[in-house]
Amino acid sequence: MNVRLTLEYDGTRYRGWQLQPEGPTIQGVLEDALTVLLKEPVRVHGSGRTDAGVHALGQVANFSCPDDRDLWRLRGSLNALTPDDITIKAVEEAAPSFDARRDARRRVYEYRLWNHPWRSVFHDRYAWHVSRPLDPDAMRAALPALEGEHDFSSFRAAGCGAATPVRRIYRNELFRWEDHWVYRVEATGYLRHMVRNIVGTLVQIGLEERDAGDLPELIESRARTLAGPTAPARGLFLTEVCYDERRGPPCVAARV
Numbered sequence: 001m002n003v004r005l006t007l008e009y010d011g012t013r014y015r016g017w018q019l020q021p022e023g024p025t026i027q028g029v030l031e032d033a034l035t036v037l038l039k040e041p042v043r044v045h046g047s048g049r050t051d052a053g054v055h056a057l058g059q060v061a062n063f064s065c066p067d068d069r070d071l072w073r074l075r076g077s078l079n080a081l082t083p084d085d086i087t088i089k090a091v092e093e094a095a096p097s098f099d100a101r102r103d104a105r106r107r108v109y110e111y112r113l114w115n116h117p118w119r120s121v122f123h124d125r126y127a128w129h130v131s132r133p134l135d136p137d138a139m140r141a142a143l144p145a146l147e148g149e150h151d152f153s154s155f156r157a158a159g160c161g162a163a164t165p166v167r168r169i170y171r172n173e174l175f176r177w178e179d180h181w182v183y184r185v186e187a188t189g190y191l192r193h194m195v196r197n198i199v200g201t202l203v204q205i206g207l208e209e210r211d212a213g214d215l216p217e218l219i220e221s222r223a224r225t226l227a228g229p230t231a232p233a234r235g236l237f238l239t240e241v242c243y244d245e246r247r248g249p250p251c252v253a254a255r256v
Contacts, residue, residue: 001065003074004094005030005044008057010085012125012234016052017059026050026086030061033081037074038066047100047241048107051193053233055126058089058108058240062100106170106186106242111199112235113181127180128199128235134206136174136181142205142212143172145219146185146198153222155201157193157230165191165222174202184239193230201228 007030015023019031027044034042047060065074075091082088114120114127115134123129149168156165172185183199201218204210210228218226 001068002094002096002098003063003065003069003071004090004092004098004100005061005063005078005088006090006092007059007061007086007088009055009059009087010125011050011053011055013085014052016054017046017048017050026056026059027061029082029086030078033078034063036081037077040066045100047104048189048238050236050238051233054236054238055234056238059238060100060104060241060243062094062098100241103243104189104241105244106188107190107238108184108186108240108242109190109195110185110237110239111183111195111231112177112237113183113199113203114179115181116179123180125234126237128203128232130203130207132207134181134203135208136176136206138208138212139202139206140174142202142215143174145215146172150219151222152191152194152219154218154224154227155194155197156191156224157197158224160192162189162191167191167194196231196233196236197224197227197229199228199231199235203231204228 009026015025017026019025019027027046030044031042042063044061044063050056071091071093075088078088112127114123114129117131119129147169149166151165152167153165167187167189169185169187174181174183183202185195205212
């Protein structure tokens with residue numbers, strides 16, 4: 001049985017999604033828990049990697065279950081065996097051919113900015129504290145240049161293993177949510193640190209350190225050194241993974 005998982009996690013103490021020897025990962029925790037439950041090694045396939053310190057509200061994964069299971073009970077057992085910073089939100093039987101990564105059509109990320117003179121002990125773990133006032137109108141003026149299909153090398157981190165730097169952004173927006181500014185982007189896929197590098201550049205625009213009108217030229221340059229700094233991982237959330245070709249209304253993401 002091919003089983004689909006939907007999960008959320010606080011990525012603060014993890015080295016990201018993918019297995020690696022340097023420290024704990026989300027994939028590793030899930031595989032260890034499933035191995036205990038199913039009494040044999042299990043490989044879990046995620047919809048995409050999230051980097052060290054990045055969070056998720058709607059990560060999707062799948063694995064092959066060796067026998068038929070009561071999926072409601074499986075969800076309860078998995079949540080009992082995983083730490084408090086990982087929650088399995090849904091467990092469903094998927095089509096035999098379903099692959100969480102290859103079948104994904106769009107992924108939605110959000111980045112949260114805490115724009116106040118003083119940091120917050122309650123928000124600091126999940127947002128980038130920017131103490132100087134931001135100009136949201138200037139930041140919004142830059143967003144149309146990012147939409148469509150582009151070579152995003154200017155926002156690509158060193159060591160990115162993607163075969164091509166070309167990606168398509170369907171939509172991106174900046175909006176107010178409670179006491180945060182939130183940047184939301186929906187795309188076919190992302191390069192390493194792409195969203196965080198875009199946010200770093202938008203913050204420069206919001207601080208009047210660069211002009212929004214320069215963004216098309218920056219994209220065309222394909223030069224990472226000309227873009228803004230990499231925003232901290234703690235403000236980034238994977239909120240949704242979409243598995244159909246429809247472009248429907250903007251996603252209404254879960255909140256923490």
